[in-house]
Amino acid sequence: MGQGGIGIVVTEINRNILVVEDEKSIRDIYYKALGKATLDTLGKEPFNLFMAASGEEAIKIVCNLMLEGARIAVGFFDLTMPGRMDGVQTIRCVREMDNQVLCTVVTGYGDHRLAEINALFSPDHLDDWDYLSKPFNVGEILQKARCQISGWNHRRAIERQSNELKAMLKEIEELNRTLESKVQERTLELQAKNNELEELLVKLKEMNSQLLQNEKMVSIGQLAAGVAHEINNPIGFVHSNLGTIETYMKRLSQYTLFVDRVQELTSNGQASRVSEFVEELNRLKKKLKLDFILSDLSKVVAESLEGTERVRRIVQDLKSFSRVDEAQLKLANINEGIKSTLNIVWNELKYKATVTTDFGQLPEIPCHPLQLNQVFLNILVNAAQAIESNGQIGIKTFQDGDWAVVRISDNGCGIPEEHKRKIFEPFFTTKEVGKGTGLGLSISYSIVKKHGGEILVESQVGVGTTFEIRLPISSSPLMELGS
Incomplete structure (x- = not known):
């Protein structure tokens, strides 16, 4: 098929096959086997076949495809070819450009160069190449192409799933780090969330006037007051909890300042008064009700997070309901x-x-x-x-x-x-x-x-x-x- 396949549109299934063979009669066998064949297991589209008569021509084809965002999946390489590049050198260059190309070595000269070919592949990529002896028939070529194209695409699917899993794990780790943040950071986050929810309320009111354009929007308009009421309730106790947290922070700061003062006096030669300082610290701790604060703080934060989650669900449902439905079932x-x-x-x-x-x-x-x-x-x-x-x-x-x-x-x-x-x-x-x-x-x-x-x-x-x-x-x- 020559260079004619370079303009193809890359789809999810990569059907690109490179054949590097200097003898035209053998290239004709490849074309007979693969020119109109399909990959039954992954669809009925035909293979995209790229023919090269030399290693130099093969490198040019791979470069052109990569410039267009496409890739070779499988290559068949003749070992003995005229020119400066034989089959081994061609495989080396192609793999340096794309180390995921699956290679089949084709030769009629026995296996005396198999060790040299094997050295081109790292230990974890030894199954990226295979061997086919000349003479071969159409059925052998077709079976080999189908197996390797399927293998290449299955590997890429596994890689995509692995990358998605890694992204999910990274997101989970980020969520865990957020959950372990300090109380002050949580307070700031809650304040930011409260501001965001107030902005959402404004947007809901603006949306209400727009929803009157059709019956769906009329329905939302009639329900907007109820939705706002459902949102205002959790916002109210989030706002109240923020005031409580602010009071707790002031008391904790007062106690921390006194602790710092005691440490300063102790380091200045007043260690004999340690028992006196400890007693004073206990009195202050009791006066400020620090035990209660520490036990209540997590409850206050949990209640606030529950309130913001309730509002998020309502707003998300409202947004989903009001948007235009998808054209397809x-x-x-x-x-x-x-x-x-x-x-x-x-x-x-x-x-x-x-x-x-x-x-x-x-x-x-x-x-x-x-x-x-x-x-x-x-x-x-x-x-x-x-x-x-x-x-x-x-x-x-x-x-x-x-x-x-x-x-x-x-x-x-x-x-x-x-x-x-x-x-x-x-x-x-x-x-x-x-x-x-x-x-x-x-x-x-x-x-x-x-x-x-x-x-x-x-x-x-x-x-x-x-x-x-x-x-x-x-x-x-x-x-x-x-x-």
Whole structure:
């Protein structure tokens, strides 16, 4: 295939093979064996074959590929070639440029140079080369190429996983060092976190005005006050704990200064008063309540960290819910989506009803998870608005054959029979002005249908309402069309 393959786009699977052979008839055998062959184990794309008639030409090919960000995976090297470079010298130069190239030595002159070739490879890379005697057939070349290309790519995959593991370990070590920092550093971190959360509150208020652009944003806008309340509670006790820590630091500093003074007096010839100093230190320690401070400090810090984590989760769920969903379907856990939605809408529910959940074992299903979360939010908000006080909202998930089922029930006012057939129509609403656009259930119906599912409703005035959402566990043509 000559130099024509240099412009290839490097993909995750490296199929680049270099053949260094001075005899055209043998190069033709390589082309016959590998020119249109594929790597069955790692895909159906053909090999990228690069032919060189000399060592110098081979080095040029490797250089050009590396300049383009590509690499040779496997090389077949003839030992005896004309010119200044024989096969051994060519292997040495190629390995100096890229020591991960897997080499196959091809010769018809016996094995008298195998020791010389072996010396080119370090002890931990001795399996990077192999030997093939002339004459050979097409099947031998194809089998050798497939094995070595697979081996090269598997090694790179292992290296990537190893690097990812090292990065994770490094991150864990960094977290451990952070946990072992001093109390004062923790205080500064908590103060910085508090400032960050206050900034997030400002951003949430700014976001609230932007969310009104569509029904999803309308829903977030209606819930913003509740979310802010959920955030303000932990921020309040974090702020209070910071004041407590400041008081503790002042007392610890007062005690430290007195200790330093005692050490100074002792070193100035007043060692005879040690017992007096010790007694005074004990009195001061008791007066400052240092034992209590030391025991309480870790609790104060733990409570503050718990508060900031609560806010982080709320803000993360809110950010995830408000962003644009991905264009392609992806596997997602429906139960986790409902939990995330509950975290956002919780302030809307907790003063109206007791929420009970019964999450069944569901497989991950192909879907647009953020769109489904919008469906859950619309139904949960409607349930809360249908309840005056002291109500019940139940959420149950289970698998019914090839369907994942979500049931959301409430014991609210119910839907009149004449309204039930209209609730999925755009702009239909019985709510007062400012409390609904009439698009929530219409959009929910559209989202479920786009997923190849169905949404059913049962309701009785004065008893309550149940919405049942049925979603296919495997993708359907309708879902792909909706994407």
